Amino acid sequence: MSGAGAVTRQQSRMRSFFAELPLAGKIGFALVVFWLAVAVLGPLLAPYPVGAFVTNDVFEDSSIHHWLGSDYLGRDVLSRLLLGARYTIGLALGGAVLAVVTGTALALFATVNRGWTDEALSRFMDTLISIPSRIFALVLVAAFGSSLLLLLLIAAIIYMPGNYRIARSLAVNLNEMDYVQVARARGEGSVYVAAVEILPNMLNPLLADFALRFMFIVLLLASLSFLGLGVQPPDADLGSLVRENVSGLPDGALAILAPSVAIATITVGVNLLIDALPGRTRSVPAER
Amino acid sequence: MASIAANPPKRPSSTVREILLLILIRTAYALLTLFLVSIVVFVISGLLPGDAAQEMLGQSATPGQVAALRHEYGLDLPAHIRYLSWVRGMFGGNAGRSIVANMPVSEIIADRLPNSLVLAGLTTAIAVPLALFIGIYSAVKRGTLIDRALNITTLSMVAMPEFLVATIGVLIFAVHLRWLPSITLTSKDTTWGEFLRSYALPVLSLAVVVIAQMARMTRAAVVDQLGRPYVEMAVLKGVPPRRLILWHVLPNAIGPIANAVALSLSYLLGGAIIVETIFNYPGLASLMVNAVTSRDMALLQTCAMIFCGAYLLLVLIADVAAILANPRLRSQ
Numbered sequence: 001m002s003g004a005g006a007v008t009r010q011q012s013r014m015r016s017f018f019a020e021l022p023l024a025g026k027i028g029f030a031l032v033v034f035w036l037a038v039a040v041l042g043p044l045l046a047p048y049p050v051g052a053f054v055t056n057d058v059f060e061d062s063s064i065h066h067w068l069g070s071d072y073l074g075r076d077v078l079s080r081l082l083l084g085a086r087y088t089i090g091l092a093l094g095g096a097v098l099a100v101v102t103g104t105a106l107a108l109f110a111t112v113n114r115g116w117t118d119e120a121l122s123r124f125m126d127t128l129i130s131i132p133s134r135i136f137a138l139v140l141v142a143a144f145g146s147s148l149l150l151l152l153l154i155a156a157i158i159y160m161p162g163n164y165r166i167a168r169s170l171a172v173n174l175n176e177m178d179y180v181q182v183a184r185a186r187g188e189g190s191v192y193v194a195a196v197e198i199l200p201n202m203l204n205p206l207l208a209d210f211a212l213r214f215m216f217i218v219l220l221l222a223s224l225s226f227l228g229l230g231v232q233p234p235d236a237d238l239g240s241l242v243r244e245n246v247s248g249l250p251d252g253a254l255a256i257l258a259p260s261v262a263i264a265t266i267t268v269g270v271n272l273l274i275d276a277l278p279g280r281t282r283s284v285p286a287e288r
Numbered sequence: 289m290a291s292i293a294a295n296p297p298k299r300p301s302s303t304v305r306e307i308l309l310l311i312l313i314r315t316a317y318a319l320l321t322l323f324l325v326s327i328v329v330f331v332i333s334g335l336l337p338g339d340a341a342q343e344m345l346g347q348s349a350t351p352g353q354v355a356a357l358r359h360e361y362g363l364d365l366p367a368h369i370r371y372l373s374w375v376r377g378m379f380g381g382n383a384g385r386s387i388v389a390n391m392p393v394s395e396i397i398a399d400r401l402p403n404s405l406v407l408a409g410l411t412t413a414i415a416v417p418l419a420l421f422i423g424i425y426s427a428v429k430r431g432t433l434i435d436r437a438l439n440i441t442t443l444s445m446v447a448m449p450e451f452l453v454a455t456i457g458v459l460i461f462a463v464h465l466r467w468l469p470s471i472t473l474t475s476k477d478t479t480w481g482e483f484l485r486s487y488a489l490p491v492l493s494l495a496v497v498v499i500a501q502m503a504r505m506t507r508a509a510v511v512d513q514l515g516r517p518y519v520e521m522a523v524l525k526g527v528p529p530r531r532l533i534l535w536h537v538l539p540n541a542i543g544p545i546a547n548a549v550a551l552s553l554s555y556l557l558g559g560a561i562i563v564e565t566i567f568n569y570p571g572l573a574s575l576m577v578n579a580v581t582s583r584d585m586a587l588l589q590t591c592a593m594i595f596c597g598a599y600l601l602l603v604l605i606a607d608v609a610a611i612l613a614n615p616r617l618r619s620q
Binding site: 132260 | 321322324325328329332333334440443444446447448449450451452454455456458459462463464554557558561562565566576577579580581583585588592595596599600603
C-alpha cells in the first residue's frame with residue numbers, strides 16, 4: 001500500500017514538474033525523453049539491418065519503404081540513424097557522467113584540503129579551460145587515437161575542468177556555512193564533511209551542469225566524427241552519418257539533412273530544458 | 289566614459305595608473321596561461337612513441353632507418369630540449385619542419401592564415417552589428433512576445449551544429465534558389481560579386497552560433513542596466529526612449545557588451561574547424577585537421593598554439609573591457 005502511495009506521489013511530483021515548465025521547457029523535455037527512448041529502443045525499431053544495402057538508388061528521397069531515404073551506398077537512412085543515435089547519446093552520457101563525477105570529486109578534494117592542493121589543482125584546471133574544446137580534442141585524438149573508449153575519455157577530459165570550476169565555487173561557498181563549521185568542530189573527517197555536509201547541497205546546480213556538459217559532448221563528438229576523427233567505421237554515430245553522406249550536400253540530400261537535424265534536436269532540446277529549469281541564474285557559458 | 293566620470297575624480301593620475309597596473313597583471317596572467325598551455329600541448333602530443341617518422345617510413349622500415357630520420361628531425365633529443373627549441377623557434381617565426389609536407393611549418397601557415405583571417409573578419413563584420421541590434425532590441429522589448437520569440441530562437445541557435453546550418457543553407461540558397469555556389473573556390477582573379485557569393489554560405493554557417501551567443505549576452509548586459517535607478521530617473525525626467533537607450537544606457541553597457549563580443553568571437557576558432565572542412569575552404573583549421581590525420585606533430589602543435597593564443601587574446605580583451613567599464617572591478 002505504502003509503496004503504491006509513494007509511486008503516485010512521485011508521479012504527481014513528476015507531473016507538476018512538467019506542468020510548471022514554460023512552453024519552451026516542455027518542448028525541450030519532450031525532445032530529451034524522445035531521444036533517450038530512441039537510444040534505448042532504436043535498434044529494435046529499425047526496419048532494416050544497419051549495414052544492409054536495401055536499394056539500388058543512392059540519395060533516394062523519402063518514400064513509404066524508406067522514410068528518410070537512402071544513403072550514399074543505398075542503405076536505409078532511418079535504420080542507420082536509429083543505431084547512430086545510440087552511439088551518440090551513449091558516448092555523451094558516459095563522457096558527461098565521468099566529467100561531472102571526477103570534476104566534482106576533485107573540486108570537493110580541493111575545497112576541504114585548501115592551501116596549495118587547491119591552488120595547484122585550480123591553476124591546472126584553469127590552464128585546461130584555456131584550450132578551446134575542439135582544438136584540445138584534435139590534439140588528444142592525434143596523440144591517442146579514437147576508439148570508442150578513448151573518445152569517451154577524451155570528452156570527459158575536455159569538459160571536466162569546466163565542471164570542476166563550477167563545483168569548486170559552489171563547494172567553497174557551502175564550506176563557509178555554519179552547519180559545515182559545526183560538523184568540523186564536532187570532529188568529523190574531511191571525507192564526511194565533503195560527502196555528507198557539502199555534496200548533497202550542490203546536487204541541483206550540478207544536475208544542470210551535467211545536462212550542459214552532455215549537450216557540449218554531443219556537439220563535440222558529432223564534430224569529431226564529422227571530421228573523420230571520431231567514431232570509426234563500421235560503427236557510426238550521427239556525426240559519422242553526416243560525414244558519409246557529405247557528397248550529397250550539393251544536392252541537399254535527405255541523407256545528410258536527417259542526421260544533422262537529429263543532432264540539432266538533441267542539443268536544442270537539452271538547451272531548452274536547462275534554460276527552463278527553476279532557480280537557474282547563469283546563462284549558458286561560451287565553452288562550446 | 290560615463291562610468292569613470294561617476295567616480296569622484298580626486299587623483300585621476302593614480303586611478304589611471306591602477307587601471308594600467310591591473311591590465312598589466314591580466315596580460316601577464318594570460319602570458320603565464322599561454323606558457324602552461326604550451327607545455328600541456330607539447331606533453332600530450334609527444335606522449336605516445338609512434339611519430340611521423342614511423343608513419344612515413346611505413347611497416348617495412350628498419351629500426352636504423354627510423355632512428356636516422358628521427359635524428360634528422362631532432363625527434364631523438366630529450367623532451368625538455370625539444371620543448372625549449374620549439375618555443376624559441378615559434379618566437380623567431382621558425383616553428384620547425386612539417387615532416388609530411390617536407391616544408392617549413394611557417395611557410396605552410398603563412399599560406400593558410402590569411403584565408404582564415406578573411407573568413408573570421410567577414411563573419412565578425414556581419415555578426416557583431418546584427419547581434420548588437422538583436423540583443424539591444426530584445427532588451428528594450430523585454431517581456432513582450434517578440435522578446436520571448438527571439439529568446440527561444442537564440443537559445444536554439446546556440447546549440448546548433450554548424451553542419452546543420454550549412455546543410456540548410458545549401459538546400460535553400462544553392463539547390464532551391466540557385467543563388468549561391470555550394471563550394472567555396474577562391475582564386476586570384478575573382479570579381480567582388482563572385483567573392484561575396486562564394487563566401488556567403490561559410491560565413492552564414494559560422495555566424496549563426498556567434499550571433500546567437502552574442503545577442504544573448506548583449507541582451508543580458510542591457511537588461512541589467514535598464515534595471516538601474518539612473519534609468520528610472522531618466523524615464524521620470526521624461527527622456528524619450530530612443531535617447532534613453534543611446535545616451536544613457538549604451539555608454540554604461542559598452543563594457544559588458546565589448547566583453548560579450550570578445551567572448552562570443554572566441555567561438556569562431558572552433559566553428560571554423562567544421563565550416564572550413566564542409567566547404568573545402570583552405571584555411572588554418574582545415575590544415576590542423578589534416579595534420580591530425582597525418583600525425584604531423586610539428587604542424588599540429590603550431591596550429592594548436594595559434595588557436596590557443598588567439599583564444600587567450602580574446603579573453604584578455606574581454607577582461608580588459610570589463611575592467612575599463614566597471615569601476616568596482618578596478619579596486620579588486
